[in-house]
Amino acid sequence: MKRWNAFWFATTPRHSIGAFRIILCAWFVEDFLSFLPGLDSLLVRPGDWLVPSAGLLWMGRFLPLLEAGDCLTALRVFAWILAPLALLGIGTRFSLIALALVNFLLRSWHSSSVYVSHASILPSLALFVLALAPGVRAWSVDALLEAWRSRRRGERFLWADRLAGRPAAVWPIHLILAAAAVVYVSAGVAKLRWAGGDWLSGRTLQWYLQGTAGKKRLGDSTQFFVANRDAPAGVKFRDPWGIDRIANSTMSTSAGRTVGSSRALCAAFSWATLALELGFAFLFVLPRAGQYALLAGAAAFHAGIGALMGIDFGGWAVLFLAAVDWNSVLRRAGEFLPGLHASRAA
Template sequence: MTRWTRLHPTAPPERLAAVRILSGAYAVGYLAVRSPAILAVRDRDPAAFSGVGVLATLDRPVPDAAVVALLAVTLVAGVAFTVGAAFRVSGPAFAGCFLLVATYRSSWGQLLHFENLPALHLLVLGLAASADAWSLDARRRGRPAPSGHDHAAPLRLLCLMVVLAYVIAGLAKLRYGGLDWITGDALRHHLAYSATRLELLGEAPPPWAATAVANAWALPPLAAASVLVELGAPVALLGGRARDLWVGSAWLLHAGIAALMFVVFPYPLLLVAFAPFFELERLVPLLRSRRMRLGAAAP
């Protein structure tokens, strides 16, 4: 089953735990920052509600108190998820609650595609043995993780999800925009559209947008590079330098989008989306030895 990737033939529990901590902390922070926007749906016209995804059968908004309660429970479960407390409950609970909160907000007319990958990642992390190390559960247990838990397969699945998401995004550009998306003015018009929309909504447009729109010749190569990065995502499954190169390229793509359009995909921009591709547990001894060196060098 691991023939499709060279990543993580095996993995210690700490590797999966590191991804749990990063993704959990990201999701809790994201929800905390976005809570005003999430709670603002209580003031929306109920006619604007149309359930999507797991809430597709919901034909009217839930009571305001339920939205507040769900957000509160999600935040509490998220903290427990991140620190690995009662993970058999908090893992699936946080994954499910995050999915519900994000789906409910998306049911008000605007799908926020940057929430897809964290929601999917949390489902895998919440159902896997992600708290066998670096968790309150492990500390309480006081002995090694139970044998037989697979910590590599969930990591490979998380990586596959990232790769598929990017490939699908690349295919979408060719499917809906055609080759013209690369060779034509599509990117230029998207940049101009985003800047104008921001301006009409009382916000300052991205400072580099005008420069990019004025230099139309530079945009087809950028469009081609964007599609290449998205469709080239499977090379990350090779590991090693191919993975590093792709992750760096994908990050640059998001940084460029943020700079030119003020459209921020925080999960990849903060590198959390790419965490499953790496042997993160190796960072800990490295950081420890560096800290000891710094401590020894201090007067």
């Protein structure tokens, strides 16, 4: 119990959940620019082709409303209103909770066609964590107004102290990083479990990076499948090969196709990927510098995925910014500005 309390509930001025709120909400605003208009095409999806995701099933009572396009349109309007409010910190707690719920419903609905938008899972969960986190009103318009009222009552304080708020429990930051660690380690284990030697030799990665090469031969296909040739003959009545799984989809870039042409490069990237993903098992036992190195490595990893496979996992990289000591950064920025004025005056 002592260790549990020490790990989750230590209070530290090192992290600022308020500053992280600004960063995460800014990412959501940017992401909404493409995500929300993209829902238009799904509005005409026939009911038979809706395969509810787990999230949509949990929110089951909203399902009939969601199937009607009107509700979805309203939810999108709410999302547009709530995201900037949460970003600026206006009615902070309420706008964050509402945004987390609306975003959850929209993403659940979007992923209800046998397509799991992995890139949105962790940021969406992080939004719930933020919504319930202590200290989330730091660096918000709400905090600014409260400080202004206090100043009018005659209280004396430093604005930066007042906006930064009191040191809060570290559990929201640790929870976001722990959730990321669980997903990374699972991804590493899945690679060993399902692809095994093929992953380590670089064959699987090469197969994906060369995927678009097959596009010309397969008409308009971007979605491939894999087969289990060893499946019993009795279950192979659909096709002679035993198609058994949906392959992940990529749109390899020219850089990706270049890497895909070299087995040695693919093997090097595969080993590096595995080391990074399984390395997340040690995230919380590493010294601080090691933690930062691992998180920076993961951010670079996602930049690499974007450059080679054209898949945007930017939201995950944004989560790692939770580990930064934003209070120090913002205070130093505050110190820098008067200094700048002084030097100009001189």
